[in-house]
Amino acid sequence: MTAKISIQNVQKSFRIKRNLNHLKEDSQPLSALQDINLDVKQGEFMVIVGPSGCGKSTLLDLLAGLTKPNSGQILLDGKPITGPNLDRGIVFQQYALFPWKTTLSNVEFGLEAKGVGRKERRKIALEFIQLVGLSGFENRYPHELSGGMKQRVAIARSLAYDPEVLLMDEPFAALDAQTRETLQSELLRIWEATKKTIIFITHGIEEAVYLGQRVAVMTSRPGRIKQVIDIPFQSRRSDEDLRSNPEFVKIRHEVWDLLKDEVTKAQEQEKSKSLSAISGVKSSSKGVANNG
Numbered sequence: 001m002t003a004k005i006s007i008q009n010v011q012k013s014f015r016i017k018r019n020l021n022h023l024k025e026d027s028q029p030l031s032a033l034q035d036i037n038l039d040v041k042q043g044e045f046m047v048i049v050g051p052s053g054c055g056k057s058t059l060l061d062l063l064a065g066l067t068k069p070n071s072g073q074i075l076l077d078g079k080p081i082t083g084p085n086l087d088r089g090i091v092f093q094q095y096a097l098f099p100w101k102t103t104l105s106n107v108e109f110g111l112e113a114k115g116v117g118r119k120e121r122r123k124i125a126l127e128f129i130q131l132v133g134l135s136g137f138e139n140r141y142p143h144e145l146s147g148g149m150k151q152r153v154a155i156a157r158s159l160a161y162d163p164e165v166l167l168m169d170e171p172f173a174a175l176d177a178q179t180r181e182t183l184q185s186e187l188l189r190i191w192e193a194t195k196k197t198i199i200f201i202t203h204g205i206e207e208a209v210y211l212g213q214r215v216a217v218m219t220s221r222p223g224r225i226k227q228v229i230d231i232p233f234q235s236r237r238s239d240e241d242l243r244s245n246p247e248f249v250k251i252r253h254e255v256w257d258l259l260k261d262e263v264t265k266a267q268e269q270e271k272s273k274s275l276s277a278i279s280g281v282k283s284s285s286k287g288v289a290n291n292g
């Protein structure tokens with residue numbers, strides 16, 4: 001069976017300036033992603049977890065079609081992704097809502113772009129506002145909503161135009177712990193109701209194990225897929241507190257074991273990046289002084 005999404009031998013690098021002299025030849029490649037191979041099934045909830053700076057957002061941008069890989073390809077239903085399209089919905093960490101539009105208009109926005117008529121648009125938007133638990137807040141503006149509510153609007157907006165795949169880039173990272181947990185279980189309910197394929201990026205291990213049917217663990221930069229772990233829980237939304245279930249705790253440890261060396265490496269990379277940035281600033285300001 002063809003995978004819904006197939007990431008094949010994907011590499012991505014960026015050119016970064018070595019110092020503040022804006023000379024083209026003074027840039028060097030930074031390898032962000034290397035040899036990424038991952039197939040995601042139709043209707044699957046796939047979580048990608050990795051340390052800071054390992055290339056998670058870069059991977060999501062590639063899936064969204066916002067950037068292109070240097071080599072390799074990403075297929076959606078067997079066809080290469082060549083740019084952004086309404087077949088993929090995206091929810092970012094920052095709410096990305098239009099501040100001048102109400103909840104209803106924000107949710108209707110993608111439908112408008114898809115050419116859905118006014119009456120139908122309203123009907124569909126109201127259904128999704130209800131699905132995310134925001135009935136009664138249709139006429140509120142984003143500044144009148146809490147962080148969690150704004151993220152519900154963003155989810156409703158992405159789902160309303162019926163994308164094939166929902167891409168989520170740390171959507172709950174900016175929320176307080178209680179709101180985050182509530183939205184995690186709400187998201188599972190919404191996923192079960194809509195049967196969408198979801199690719200969810202996080203650096204939270206507990207979040208990954210709670211949400212994912214499979215969890216792909218990434219290495220530190222250049223990001224590769226270190227291992228993909230199957231999460232065996234059938235229904236995660238039972239009354240039982242799954243997070244304290246011994247099996248859950250065991251898998252959480254397993255993911256942490258895979259991740260901890262990568263986190264240490266990522267921290268070392270960050271440290272040396274800051275140091276070279278400082279020395280870059282020093283040498284470039286010296287350059288300016290010498291030139292003067």
Ligand SMILES: Nc1ncnc2c1ncn2[C@@H]1O[C@H](COP(=O)(O)OP(=O)(O)OP(=O)(O)O)[C@@H](O)[C@H]1O
Pocket residue numbers: 014015016030032050051052053054055056057058059203221
């Ligand atoms: N446009 C860009 N130009 C240059 N370097 C970039 C660009 N985008 C990302 N990078 C670099 O690529 C690497 C991966 O970045 P990315 O944002 O994908 O990581 P991440 O895993 O999402 O990090 P975090 O968890 O901290 O958000 C980082 O070293 C980052 O500095």
